[in-house]
Amino acid sequence: MSSGTEHEDRFRRVYAVNFEPLLAYAMRRVEQHEDAADVVAETFLIAWRRSRDMPPEAEARLWLYGVARRVLANHHRGGVRRERLGERLRQRLRVGVAVDPGSEVPERLTVQAALARLGELDREVLMLTFWEGLKPREAAAVLQVNPAAVRTRLSRARARLRDLVGDDLGPPGHVLDVMAARTSEEGR
Numbered sequence: 001m002s003s004g005t006e007h008e009d010r011f012r013r014v015y016a017v018n019f020e021p022l023l024a025y026a027m028r029r030v031e032q033h034e035d036a037a038d039v040v041a042e043t044f045l046i047a048w049r050r051s052r053d054m055p056p057e058a059e060a061r062l063w064l065y066g067v068a069r070r071v072l073a074n075h076h077r078g079g080v081r082r083e084r085l086g087e088r089l090r091q092r093l094r095v096g097v098a099v100d101p102g103s104e105v106p107e108r109l110t111v112q113a114a115l116a117r118l119g120e121l122d123r124e125v126l127m128l129t130f131w132e133g134l135k136p137r138e139a140a141a142v143l144q145v146n147p148a149a150v151r152t153r154l155s156r157a158r159a160r161l162r163d164l165v166g167d168d169l170g171p172p173g174h175v176l177d178v179m180a181a182r183t184s185e186e187g188r
Helices: 003-027 031-049 059-098 101-117 121-130 136-143 147-165
Strands: none
Touching: 003 031, 003 059, 003 121, 031 059, 031 136, 101 147, 121 147, 136 147
């Protein structure tokens, strides 16, 4: 019998004798039973990797309990980290998602239609400053024009856009000039 085979046979015996006691040990210490299976699997993985450090079979259970105890500690720390992360995400969602994004679609379509009616440079100046968050001097560098010209163009483009969109975007619903053409029944 080779050393590798002896090693495998020893591990199989230790596994067969200790699997159920370790599973019971882990199940009593986790909230979800599925987690107990993960703890035992991780314990035996470590035992396989460190099998040269494992004491004789008669003492292996105590050593495995020590390994399982450390795996459980890692599992619980991970659970605490996951819970903290989950709480941070829940807080961000409560703060950041006050409006249903779908309710903004008609307004966005109206703005896009109005932008399409502007000249190319006016549209680009507005988009660089609003969508990209650039300052007028930064937009001027992108467009390779004088910053004063961008400020003037931006002021005029805002006024034109306001005229095209209006102050009141209207009630939520379809924007006929963007989404659909009127049918003969709707025109009555």
